Amino acid sequence: MSNDSPIIRISDVSKYFDDVAALSHVSLDIAPGEKVVIIGPSGSGKSTLLRTINRLEDISSGKIVVDGFDLDDKSVDINKVRMEVGMVFQSFNLFPHKTVLENITLAPIKLKGMDKADADAMASRLLDKVGILEKADVYPAKLSGGQQQRVAIARALAMSPKIMLFDEPTSALDPEMIGEVLDVMVKLAREGMTMVCVTHEMGFAREVADRIVFMDGGQILEIATPEQFYNNPQHPRTQKFLEQIL
Amino acid sequence: MKHQGKCVVEETQPIVIDVGDGAAIPKPSDKGLVSAWWLSFIGALVTLGCLLYFKPNPYWRIFKFIPDGILVTFQVTVSAIALALVIGLITGLGRISRNKYINLVASTYVEVVRGVPLLVQLFYIYYALGRVVHVPDLLAAVISMSVCYGAYMGEVFRAGITAIAVGQTEAARSLGFTRSQTMYYVILPQAWRTILPPVGNEFIALLKDTSLVSILGVADLLRRGREFASESFLYFETFTMVAVVYLIITLILSKLVSFMEERLSHHVKR
Ligand SMILES: Nc1ncnc2c1ncn2[C@@H]1O[C@H](COP(=O)(O)OP(=O)(O)OP(=O)(O)O)[C@@H](O)[C@H]1O
Numbered sequence A: 001m002s003n004d005s006p007i008i009r010i011s012d013v014s015k016y017f018d019d020v021a022a023l024s025h026v027s028l029d030i031a032p033g034e035k036v037v038i039i040g041p042s043g044s045g046k047s048t049l050l051r052t053i054n055r056l057e058d059i060s061s062g063k064i065v066v067d068g069f070d071l072d073d074k075s076v077d078i079n080k081v082r083m084e085v086g087m088v089f090q091s092f093n094l095f096p097h098k099t100v101l102e103n104i105t106l107a108p109i110k111l112k113g114m115d116k117a118d119a120d121a122m123a124s125r126l127l128d129k130v131g132i133l134e135k136a137d138v139y140p141a142k143l144s145g146g147q148q149q150r151v152a153i154a155r156a157l158a159m160s161p162k163i164m165l166f167d168e169p170t171s172a173l174d175p176e177m178i179g180e181v182l183d184v185m186v187k188l189a190r191e192g193m194t195m196v197c198v199t200h201e202m203g204f205a206r207e208v209a210d211r212i213v214f215m216d217g218g219q220i221l222e223i224a225t226p227e228q229f230y231n232n233p234q235h236p237r238t239q240k241f242l243e244q245i246l
Numbered sequence B: 001m002k003h004q005g006k007c008v009v010e011e012t013q014p015i016v017i018d019v020g021d022g023a024a025i026p027k028p029s030d031k032g033l034v035s036a037w038w039l040s041f042i043g044a045l046v047t048l049g050c051l052l053y054f055k056p057n058p059y060w061r062i063f064k065f066i067p068d069g070i071l072v073t074f075q076v077t078v079s080a081i082a083l084a085l086v087i088g089l090i091t092g093l094g095r096i097s098r099n100k101y102i103n104l105v106a107s108t109y110v111e112v113v114r115g116v117p118l119l120v121q122l123f124y125i126y127y128a129l130g131r132v133v134h135v136p137d138l139l140a141a142v143i144s145m146s147v148c149y150g151a152y153m154g155e156v157f158r159a160g161i162t163a164i165a166v167g168q169t170e171a172a173r174s175l176g177f178t179r180s181q182t183m184y185y186v187i188l189p190q191a192w193r194t195i196l197p198p199v200g201n202e203f204i205a206l207l208k209d210t211s212l213v214s215i216l217g218v219a220d221l222l223r224r225g226r227e228f229a230s231e232s233f234l235y236f237e238t239f240t241m242v243a244v245v246y247l248i249i250t251l252i253l254s255k256l257v258s259f260m261e262e263r264l265s266h267h268v269k270r
């Protein structure tokens, strides 16, 4: 696969919830290693778009190909595809009945048949990477939001995904904890991970994003580099949106 | 009939007042109920003691006659609850299944069982079973009880499972767990904590309801009492004894259940 052929290919995708069009005719190609930040007002379909990439949401029409797998192809095992696509949620969603370490090792042990010693070693490496190795044996309820989110990132990374999806990973955090999570995400970006992030953190978007995708009303209205996007937005609705948040 | 003794007040929901039908489980917060528990328990023990001491004839004779029945009552209760748990798990999973036929079967089962009085069900299943296979009375009783309680247990399981936040499922699915792996590794291990206390209630309710199987000829506590009474004609004395023994058993069990709930809620807080 050449470096230019997209690892995620979203073609003319629409998604209806009953009568509501959460996505209408969205197309977006994302190259391996690319960092895409999705921005837009509430209800514009950002989460829905992100969640179609690992098929947490089924699509109504169109086509999505992830790492060569057509998600609507009946012969494709969606669980195999999901192992390649990590996801981080706004609400962390750690498993409360498992320790931090077990949260991370559960999937590799059960899904990849990794033995416990290897999985523990890998989990320790990942916890070290996100900076909370000392919390390995603690239950999630004992952690701050920022720490929980970093564990959630480590948990997703434990499956060695090729793609990481982030849905407003810092929106539920107290301001003083946002930095620690963004730091981890920046680190991940530097390592060359393909990342699709829904976030309104402008600093992060400017520093990391190759492209910024602006959505409104279930449509992509503008795709631009951070530079262009923030300094010289083209679409009137982008301009209006930026005026409101800046 | 069933449902847990909770009073749920939510903005959009009407107020739910539900008294449950197990024994009243004494929560430490409910001072009135705790003292009522002690009053009943000590009262029951004192009554028992006095009867045995001051009127050993006939009470001592009755007392020696019924322990076989207590054993049978426990046997039926424990086996029926075990089987009902299995049926309940399957039913609960069926009720939330995305397969609409499985869903329909499970829901219909629950609906039908809830709509027919337990005693009628006992007779029905007992005689229906009898037409197909010959099973011992005790087994027939256990099956009938568990078919009935399985439906209620199914609702308990369903409620326990659906109470787990959807984010848990999404997190697991996004890692690559299948639906059933998610249920097994992530949802059920969390749900049992919500499920256990109502199961405790069901256990007590079931124990009391097993008195109905005496009608099927199973020699449980009540049946032993009836046997004694019909020989001795001491109806009042016998049923006084039977009632006191039932009361003591359920009081002890409800204390155990409340103890278990306590332990569990500490466990959840960690
Ligand atoms: N499960 C659902 N059922 C019905 N409608 C839904 C569902 N999920 C999303 N929608 C609708 O689809 C549209 C897009 O929602 P989506 O969550 O993707 O927006 P968003 O851009 O992520 O918004 P936010 O910034 O608030 O998270 C909204 O109109 C929303 O109400």
Ligand SMILES: [Mg+2]
Pocket: A046, A047, A048, A167, A168
């Ligand atoms: Mg969203």
